[in-house]
Amino acid sequence: QKEVEQDPGPLSVPEGAIVSLNCTYSNSAFQYFMWYRQYSRKGPELLMYTYSSGNKEDGRFTAQVDKSSKYISLFIRDSQPSDSATYLCAMANYGGSQGNLIFGKGTKLSVKP
C-alpha cells in the first residue's frame, strides 16, 4: 500500500459545481496536511494548510482532516473555469530536521463553463 493514495481523475464538472477531492494515507504519524494547486507547466501553489485534525476554510476552499480515518478532503464551492488544474495533496511528519513531503499523484480537475 502506498503511503498516500489519490484518485488521479480526470474529474470534469460544470461551472458552479461543488468539487470534492480526497486523499487517504497509511502513516498515522502524519501531522501536517497540505493541498497544492498546480497549473500546467507551473510550480505547485500552496492552497490550504492544516496542522493535525479539523477543518479549515479559506474563501471557496475548505480543507478537512480526519486522522481517525486517515482521510483528507478539499472542497471547492462555486467552482470556476480558473480552478481547472491538478490538485496535489501532501502530508508530512516533521520530526526533527527532516522536512520531506509525501505527495499524492494529483487529481486533474476540469471546470467547464
Place this chain on the structure above:
Amino acid sequence: GAVVSQHPSWVICKSGTSVKIECRSLDFQATTMFWYRQFPKQSLMLMATSNEGSKATYEQGVEKDKFLINHASLTLSTLTVTSAHPEDSSFYICSARVLIGMGGNTDTQYFGPGTRLTVL
C-alpha cells in the same frame, strides 16, 4: 505567502553540457530547500534535501555526482545538472521549507515556478 523564485524558467542545452538552476527565497530565509523532478502527467519526485551550510541529502537512485546541489546561503540553493543527456530533460522544481511559530505548528513548503530543461 512566501515567495520562491527559480532561474532560468526554461533552458535548452546540448548533450554533454552542464546546466545550473538557481532557487531563491525572496522574502524569507530558508535553512532547508528541496529539489524535485516532475515528468509529464506525473507527480513530484523528491531528488534531494538541501540544508544551508552542509551537504545535500539525496534520495535513493539519484546520482549525487550528476546532480550537484549547493546551498551556500539562507536564500539560495543551486542545482547543477552535469554532463546533461536527453533523459535528463524534465521539469525541475525547488521548494523552501517555512517554519513559523513556537512548537513548529506551521511547517510547510513553498514552491518555485519550476525550470523546464530540454537536452538536445
